[in-house]
Amino acid sequence: MPKTSLDLMQGTVAVLILKTLSWGAMHGYDVSRAIRQRSDGALGLEDAALYQALHRLERKGWIEAEWGLSEKNRRAKFYRLTDDGRHALQSEVTTWRSYVEAVSKVLETA
């Protein structure tokens, strides 16, 4: 597995999870694969951090979970975005964009 120099902060993990779940309900494994695929594996997100973040978000009420059946007919916990979660995602994305913009400006003017 490729390693990256990028170290992800907890807040970033949350945004990634919320974004991923905005495409639809999925269980933990799918969330982890989806993030890896979209980032071409550039983000070495540890599964441990992912699961802890999922449960933290659930407690926060930004996502909710329901037990269902996976493709292979095993009981799996499916996460879904709540209304609160959707609002949180929007504001997080805005914040993230302006942050990136600001950092980029500094880097480009150098």
Added chain:
Amino acid sequence: MPRRRLFRFPWRTAAQVAADVDEELELHLDLVAQELAEEGWSPEAARAEARRQFGDLEGTRKVCRELDSRKEMQMKWTESLGDLGQDLRFGGRQLLKSPGFTLVAVLTLALGIGATTAIFSVVYGVVLRSLPWKEPERLVRPLFITQEGERHGAFSAPNFLDVRAQSKTLSGLAGVSGGTLNLSGGGAEPERLPASWVTANYFDVLGIRPLAGRTFAPDEDRPGAPRVAVISEEFWGRRFGRDAGVIGRVLTLNGQPHTVVGVLARGSQLPAGSDAWVPLVFSENDLKGRGAVWFAGIGRLAPGVTWEKAQAELDLIAHRLAEQYPDANAGYMKGMALESLQENMIGDTRKPLLILLGAVGFVLLIACVNVANLLLVRAAAREGEIVIRAALGAGRTRIVRQLLTESLVLALVGGAAGVALAWWATNALVKLAPRGIPRLEEIGLDGTTLLFAFGVSLLTGVLFGLAPALQTSRTDLSGVIREGTRGSKGRGATRARGALVVAEMALAVILLAGAGLLIRSFARLQKVDPGFDPKGVVTFNLELPASKYSDDAKLRTFMAGLMERMEQLPGVTSAGATVYGMPLDDQVNVLTFSVAGRPPAPPGKEESMRIANATPDYFKTLGIPIMRGRGFTPQDRDGAPQVVVITEEAARRYFPNEDPLGKRIDLGWTAGGVTRGGDIVGIAADFKQETLSQRSEPQLYMPYDQAPLESLSVVLRSGRDPQLVALAAKAKIRELDPDLPIYGLQSMQEAVAKSTAQSRFYMLLLGGFAVISLILAAIGIYGVIAFAVRQRTQEIGIRIALGATGQRVTRMVVGQGMVLAGVGAVVGLLGAAFATRGMQSLLFEVKTSDPTIYVAVALLLVLVAAVASYLPARRAALTDPQLALRGEA
């Protein structure tokens, strides 16, 4: 509020939460391992790689479990609160839907809770709340134990000083004596102030800080010290409009100028009724009179000293003083006992108040029972609703909770109404309370009593709500569906209602019996012959200040002028005066005496009796007959042969086998070198000296002229309005001495009424409770019988169709009520025999086992029950069989 789910999964246990986390993580690891296996890893290696990739598996597991169980808890709470809100709203709606039921239930509860709260606030204020001073539990009253085993709190000056000097277990011992002071001068009308004479350390011992100014300095109770006074907040407001400049003002008290040095706050003063405190200065005479006991002591236990240690030390000191001064002390102080100041102040009031609290508790219980009964009846009507809720999946707990919530809503509304009632009732009680109940000024609704009312409301809500809720929730679904909604509840509920009615009947009987005993006792008291004729007699007091009336001659002159003027008052047929001789008065003067010609008694063993003086017309004015010999005449003046009149009781006790007339009595009282006393010239009838319930004690009278004293009680007999007579008397007295206030004005009929006021107060309260409980019990039995009749309509219809007469149906229904009442009466009488045992000390010439009371109470109850069940019985008898059979009646 979050949106509620229609269906909710049952709550998970901690183990389930953990298992769910495990399963979720396991699935992830399996899927990753599978992925790797497809890439060609061996199963074991794939599994190991999956775990490695995952990172801190155990840590994650822990964090997730923790987060999930917290979330679970939070949801549970939210859900419960949501349910509670739902229950409350639903309960409120249900109660509003049947306003009749709700009104009756709330009123019943308000009555019960209100009465209980009011009585509790009195008990709390008088008995339970600690005294308002620093460490009040360390304040004590030292009491001497006499040879006869009686306890007396009175000190003589030498004994007081000795005890104070010798005791190391008391950090302070203060002396206090009550009385009245004449306030004069300043252009205003002279006024009589309730006052206290206290040693300089009094306020320090109690720990009383003044509201303004200071209390007494240590040397202000020495002879010759400048005269100072501390006044009450009440007096400060009344006389000086709370003027801050009162400190330093000079008041003329008993003709002497006193400088006001401080003001005491209303809540912290002792005694409560006092308006002025002046230093208790021991005169030379006081310091010589070791046998003259006349004031009370209040001590404070020194820090770290236990009660027992202080008690032992003071007992020892008393023994020593008795040995050292046998003449004065041998009989009086065999030992010393300590009583807490609070105990001493509450005294005899504790018991009747606790009895009242118990009684009002019964009223509350009856109210609960009645509401429970109403709820049971209502539950029957709500059976359909309950069945539907159960069928829709509400569990039994959920239904019980719903019903209990309704009861609690009911109880809290009732409690709120009860507090309003209690507020009114407490004020009324304080106004109605007879004198003699201590600490009345401390009674009122406050945080504690409100908390009590709230607690009582909650408790009653559970108490009356639980049984009906359980009963109702037991509804058998299939039974209801099979039988239709009528009568499916059957015997269980009927029996429960019957049991409740029996319980409340029994409680009512106990209260009625208690009230009956008090009423009978009061009636006995009313019939007591006071020994004088109170009709048309008015009395008032005068205190002749020693500063102005400094010798006997001045007193005699004043009295002669007074009697002359009083007799001239329009409408006055007879006038007299006495010192210490008034009936129904607590001023007592006891002196030792000896009968001439008998061997002298050993020191400390002398006989003693009540000694008073009287003017010639005193007996005639009060209507106290002279049984033998003669009363006093104007010729029995100073210088004439000394004469005395004794009462019949004195003759019986001290001259059992001889004729007392002509015998000479010498008193332990010498004045100007003359031993006071005299030849017995007459025997007066006995009369009630302090209270109507007491037996008359031996008493001796001397002519006023031969033994004048300063604290006069004047009596006037007239056919006129006492107020008018008093007004005229006041004007005449002003002529004699413009600085002399008259006080204690009352008609003798008022005095008689006052002496029964306490019994009357307790009788009225307990009687009131008994009446309320009887009414509630009657409503209860009416409700049960009426409901039974409604349920049995079909059966009764059949009976009537088969030829039963209306009379017979009536008898059957009333009979049912009688059975309940009978059982209730029997249980209640047994309970009453037990419960009233503690009341003996409140009763006058009535035994708690008085059978007439019990029979009367049982009859009354059965009668009330008969009337209460007759009403529904009438309706039953009028049942139209046709309608009944079709189920339309």
